[in-house]
Amino acid sequence: MENLPDIVLPDTNNMQLCHFSKEIGPSITSDDFSPLIEEAYQIENFYNSYDNMQLNKRMCNQLGRCIIKAVYNVKMLQSQCNDDEFLTADNYEFFNKFLQNLKKIKHFIENISQIRRLKRFIQETNSGISLEQLKDEYFQLLKEFRESTLSLGFDIQIDNKIDDIYKDIEETIKFIQAFERNFEGDSMFSFIDKISDDIQNVANKELSEKDIFPEPYDNQNVRFIKCELHKMKRLSVQTALLKNLKGLVNISKFYGGIKHNNQMEMIIEWSQYGDLMTYYMNHKLDISIKLKFALEICNALVFLNAVNFLHRAIKSENILITNDLKAKIANFCHSRLVTEDSGKLDIKSTGYIVPEIYHRNTRTHYNTHTYTDRSSTYIPEKYDFKSEVYCFGVLLWELAHEKSPYECFDRDKIHQILYSNHLSKNFDKNLVPKKYVDISIKALCCVPKNRPTICDMYKELYSLYSLR
Incomplete structure (x- = not known):
């Protein structure tokens, strides 16, 4: 997830207390509100931990800010839950409608951020495809959010940047049109x-x-x-x-x-030419072939992400070069579904060494502050799509330089590469275009949440390759 800008929260001292003189139905107690409030907290936790936001990130983050602001107001509201004037059937109904809106926002974020779930929003037109339904549903959710929060006395300002919405939609349409060419x-x-x-x-x-x-x-x-x-x-x-x-x-x-x-x-x-390492050791690679191989490998990783599958052994030895000079991912012996237990991943026999997995397996004292602080720098210890992106970043470095990233390092001193940003600092910017360098360096970040998504990388590489 991207870093969010500071959130300006309302003055809770002036928060309206909704109450009504007329009782409707059975009496309402604070216990009736407790499970609803807990559900609101769970939705906030979902957004804060959601780490596979591939597409439409501007809209998703705008809706995420709505969730965060709303739950902040809910926390302030809890102090009123023992107030008889608040405990009315009307307020209970208002809170239920508010919670239903948050649930719809949560599902919408999941749907528009994943390739597979975008299907229901796609409309075929004479000129290609349209995402008008997605845009309309987004605005409807914001309208319902505004109405439901006002009914509870939450005065939440929504920073609705129209340009961001159209940028998201334009980028997503271009991505779909580019990626669907793989399916013949x-x-x-x-x-x-x-x-x-x-x-x-x-x-x-x-x-x-x-x-x-x-x-x-x-x-x-x-x-x-x-x-x-x-x-x-x-x-x-x-x-x-x-x-x-x-x-x-x-x-x-x-x-x-x-x-x-x-x-x-x-x-x-x-594969006539063997693996990628064998190929570049025997053939000089020009920029066009580097970009071609990079995009083709990224193609495979985007697809695996779409079906919730992790390769877990991305490295040049597992990239085969066919007789028609196509780069293809092979060797799925260590792969698994995202939902499967990660288990013990042997860093010696799989792909490039990922910082969070190296830390999990070795428990060294290096950079321990990075891993114990559960703040913006906290690093999870499970191999996930962010780990796959790191490995792809190392592969892009190797492809650019046509040499192993670890050739000058003893494996016992591998922490020097991982925690000193060695690869990023030693990226020869004259070998490939600037955008290639930039997206590779972002992928090599030691903090997983700051790495780009695989779809971000695909967009950049596709743009570069299309210009050749």
């Missing part, structure tokens, strides 16, 4: 829905050898990746994802797997 005539939203549903349906299913038995393949045109066969459920999820993709969205085509000596060998498409 299929409906992007229908495709994402199908993959998501398939993954969820097998999430708790034990994998059988029949489920992963490979489709026919040419032994000369595939490669094998070994995976430990100790978590069958996770392999069932990976299979549901990969078998349906058929090589789309820059993820290596998956044929199936065969069990051999208590290991699963995953069969994927052949």
Whole structure:
């Protein structure tokens, strides 16, 4: 979530106390209000902890400010909940309507900030697509918010910047139009829905050898990746994802797997040029190919985000370069659904080393203040989409410099890279365009909440590549 500007709160000394001389229905007590107030607090907690806001962030943050201001007023109102003049059936009804509005705002934020959930707002037009329904619903929510808060005596000022709304909508339409080109005539939203549903349906299913038995393949045109066969459920999820993709969205085509000596060998498409590291060690990369590879890898990460899937091993060795010079993500042995337990992620065998995961696994004394302060610098210890963005930032650094980011460092001293901003400080700005450098450095921030989203990175990289 982005840092929000200071919030100007109303003078609660002048807050109107709503009361009515006429009693309606059964008597109301403070106990009747308590669960409603608790629900309002939970909605505020949702917004403060929401860490996967991909699209329409200006509108989401405006609505988030409404939630924060409203709940502040609720806290002030609690002192009146034992006041007989306040405990009326009308005020109870007003508070219920106010709470329903907050719930609608919460769901709206979830819907407009995620690729998959945008589907219901899309309208086809002669000139492309429209998000008029989204805009109308946004304004309706603000109108209802104003009415419901005034009914409780909350005088909350809404800083409604019209330009920000239209910027969000314009950027989102451009993003959808760019990203849907990956789907070769299929409906992007229908495709994402199908993959998501398939993954969820097998999430708790034990994998059988029949489920992963490979489709026919040419032994000369595939490669094998070994995976430990100790978590069958996770392999069932990976299979549901990969078998349906058929090589789309820059993820290596998956044929199936065969069990051999208590290991699963995953069969994927052949890559003539090997992995990305092998390719840049043997070929000089110009700016165009760097931007092309960067955008293609980002393509895959955006799709994985859309279906709530984490790769968890993003590094150059797991990026394959095909014979037609496409970069594709491979090796899903460590991947999982966002909703699955993170477990112990071995930093030695997965992707680039992420600060929050390094801290979790090593518990060193380095920068302990960063991790113990539950304020704006607090860092969670679970690998999530922000961790994936950090790994992608390291990959962009490696792609720009055509060398390993860790080649001069002993692994025992890796904290020197993580906590000294070594990669950011040593980014050669002459190798790639400024926007490439800027978005990479933002992704390398040690504080996860300050990193861009993967959709932010896609927009920048798509813009750069389109200009070539």
